[in-house]
Amino acid sequence: MKLGFLVDLHLCMGCKGCEVACKVENEVPLSSWRLRVKYLDRGVFPDTSRSFTPLRCNHCENAPCERICPVSALHYLDNGIVNIDNERCIGCAGCMMACPYGAIYMDPETNTADKCTYCAHRVEGGLLPACVVACPVEANIFGDIEDDTSHISQYIMAHKGNVQVRKPEKHTNPKHYYVGGGTSSLDPLAHERIEGYGLFNNITHLKTNGDPHHGIIDRFLAPFKSHEKDNKSFMQSDKTEKGGH
């Protein structure tokens, strides 16, 4: 069994239901995302179009993150999922350097690397990943790509010639496919990303990776201190910045 994922970009309407479902299911902290939907505007007014691209871990068959991880925190499951054991992770960020898809983040609460696991805990119990369940238009298709009769295999066959993966030149053999994606959707060098406030939000970079209130000394003191896991530190910081309490 090799589990794979397919997103039909013709169907995706950018509702971000999958993004929210993922956040809730996996308790993904503020400033981190396992799955996100990127909006892309093409052309010049009035001849414009908008596309939506959900981005998550590609669960590569030849995963660079697994290869570079010094302690096997990133590992393959028998069903093809690239899983992560954040109890073992040392937080070296090697995986973040290796993943060509930018799918791994440093969890600001645990100070360890984390990423989409195709909801391995749900899959183990016979459930579908949270993002698949939440999608109102069934743009997310999940299943066994080694089983010719599975929905995902049938879908790939029906759309052959129009099924793409991100960055095939990296030879990572991703198990995450797109139907209806163009170069500008899937290749980050084929679109512009202008920093600052755009049409909808502030396109920017994170100032820190990991806990923003957890400096080098704090990392050494962490085992001797209790650590709150409720995003309170972020909320307090936000209030302080605005000058209120």
Add this chain to the structure above:
Amino acid sequence: MQETINATQSLVTLDVALPGIIWGGIITINMWAKSIGTGVIIVGAYLLFRHKKEQMPNYRWLIPLIAFIALNVFLLFTLIDLHQPYRMINIFLHPHFTSAITVGAWIASLFTLLVSVMLIIGLASGFPDVLRHNGVAKKLRGSESLYDKLSPIVLFLAFPVTLYTAIIMAESSARELWQAPTELTQMFLAALIAGAATLLLFSAKWSDAVKKDITLVLIFAVTFSFLIYMGEYFFSFKSSEAEATLAYIHLGGTYSIQFWVAMILGYILPFFLGILSIKENTKSVAKVAAVSALIGLYLAKDVWLKIPQLLPLS
């Protein structure tokens, strides 16, 4: 082609914040200190091959002392860069040997251990009046043969310890600039630059012939390293991702000034100052060249480390 006509113009209008620079200044210091630690061993061995011991009176404790300090800085900065520093032990308890980080940590630890042993023996022999009647010190002073046996092993290990960072970079599939075949050579040349420059600063008691040789190593290393940088920057075939990365050091790019200051301080200036110091036999000029090379090397490493991380991956 995509962005040149209106119909294919494509712009991100909604997205989350992307990670900025993940491996920053701490990793730059890590690489820079490691270059010094391994460089003094490699350049020192070359000098021992070319000259008599008598021309380098404090060689046997000076080289391990510099290497020991630099390697401990390197290990300290490796540790403090980890988000979970206490779990460093997992590299030894749960090693994953496809990772250059693991292999490097193992070799570097062994290397530092052996350098420490050489330092203790070297200091005991170099300062016989200190703890003259102490039994342990006497035993260490009599361990000269152990020092000589460890020397070739330490020299052999200095090469993989120098080069493994280039393999970590090669494993970083998301940063194509680091995956250039020249990275391995640049890492070796960085060790020669750092080793020669550091030895120029601390070799006051060594003969003029030795100092001239160190200066020649510095001139050789900065010349080839500079040529490789220029080749990569201007002439080589590059992937589209590497080409986009180098835009950050083009005129007006975020790291353009730092890159060219690094090239001048680290490579161009030491080249001319090195030649001048040999021609005029002026040691102070050689020391200026050494300081300039060490500063420039740090700045160049810093730019090369950071710019690929600025490129959005999705």
